[in-house]
Amino acid sequence: MMSRDYPFETGVYRPPSEGGSASLLVRFTRNCPWNHCTFCTMYKGKKFNLRSLEEIKSDINAMANLMSDLQAESKALGHGGLVTREAILALLEKAPGLNYHPGADMLIQWMAAGGKTAFLQDGNSMIMPPQDFIEALTYLKQTFPSIERITTYARARTLAQRSLGDLKAIRAAGLDRLHLGLETGDDALLKQIKKGVTADGLIEGGRKAMEAGFQVSEYWMPGLGGKAMTDQHAENTARVLSEINPHYIRSRPFRPARGTSMYDQFKQGQIIMLDPREQLLELRRMIQNLNVTSKVCFDHMGNYWRTASGDLVFHHGYEGYQFPDEKQKVLDRIELGLAFKQEVVRFRHM
Ligand code: SF4
Known part of the structure; x- marks a missing residue:
């Protein structure tokens, strides 16, 4: 396996009910397109961006690469593709940059929890052009067929x-x-x-x-x-x-x-x-x-x-x-x- 750096973004926020179920966090947009609510600190001072379909798909690909590389390490150790401590350590040895990757831990926890749910970040994914949203969703589901539930803020x-x-x-x-x-x-x-x-x-x-x-x-x-x-x-x-x-x-x-x-x-x-x-x-x-x-x-x-x-x-x-x-x-x-x-x-x- 070549050493990879798995470039994908992970935002800060998700509802607590999505953490408890170890959701895959996939960033469809950055921050909040409204950002005026006087009680809210979440995205203050941060500029809203739509992300292009290419960017979102590239993030999904990087996540899929990280997943398959971890599964390969696990199989090589005779752990059948399961997320084990030894498999994680073996991968970290080959890709030490993962120690500082803001989303690696989230992805590994999601895998360990069975890979069933995903949460689309950030504050209002519905602002995306509907056709792009549909294409990004479809790509996410095709790439990770284990996902049974996808949720988002709107x-x-x-x-x-x-x-x-x-x-x-x-x-x-x-x-x-x-x-x-x-x-x-x-x-x-x-x-x-x-x-x-x-x-x-x-x-x-x-x-x-x-x-x-x-x-x-x-x-x-x-x-x-x-x-x-x-x-x-x-x-x-x-x-x-x-x-x-x-x-x-x-x-x-x-x-x-x-x-x-x-x-x-x-x-x-x-x-x-x-x-x-x-x-x-x-x-x-x-x-x-x-x-x-x-x-x-x-x-x-x-x-x-x-x-x-x-x-x-x-x-x-x-x-x-x-x-x-x-x-x-x-x-x-x-x-x-x-x-x-x-x-x-x-x-x-x-
Ligand atoms: S994230 Fe929600 S609460 Fe905060 S400014 Fe945007 S719309 Fe308002």
Whole structure:
């Protein structure tokens, strides 16, 4: 085997539910084409780029080369192509540059986990011209036939702008799940955070994704409106999510992150954060108004509230609580949280 350097890019971000399942991270675009949301740090200061089909295919080829070289080392050692420590060390000896490769560890973990899922990076892959997207997806699936599920981030606004026919064609080409940052369903708050979309746009984009056959995961941010907007944030978020009725609804409680304009507003006293009890009251109002058949998930450490017995109010499983069957259970858990004096959790950046 010739020594190779396996040139492919790996971005920083993927949803936690994609790390747990050891997804292959494939970078279809760089950074976020919108990049104005006032709470978001993810791609700040980084310029958005579309990547050409040639670049994406070249990355996929480099990943495939790394995979086949590792399998060859494994076979030579009599390990049948399996990912073993010895096979990895043998490959590292021939390709020492892999020690510093930002994506090699990710690819090897993905192989070791069975090579079943892939996540397309970065912030809004749907911005790609649909035909290019379809061709890149098809190439990815052909190159790695073990992949059973492909997911990505998308913006509701872009989904609303795409034709249903294009979305269906992308779905048919193998994209299974979309992760959408809804944040809030309240128009005034959407404007304040510069989300670049209205509640109607969120509904249109979310529904279109559902109609095209995607599995849809919507993320909202409890506490995003602070004390001033808590009621309207809870009620309108429940209304919008009820209209979309996605497969998954995921809670990502708001915390002002250093370096964002919301952090400055918070420091200047323009946003008054909810205390833990008020957060639970907002959650109760949102959940009470939520009429969905979705799975509602609290799969993030920001959902930190505890009951008097010391356990978490909500479990952090990726599959969450099935609504409407478990809606009452979630409401009962909130009551347990409200009955207990919550500690204020201080985060480093606050
Ligand atoms: S669209 Fe998403 S990634 Fe882009 S700035 Fe807003 S929250 Fe951040």
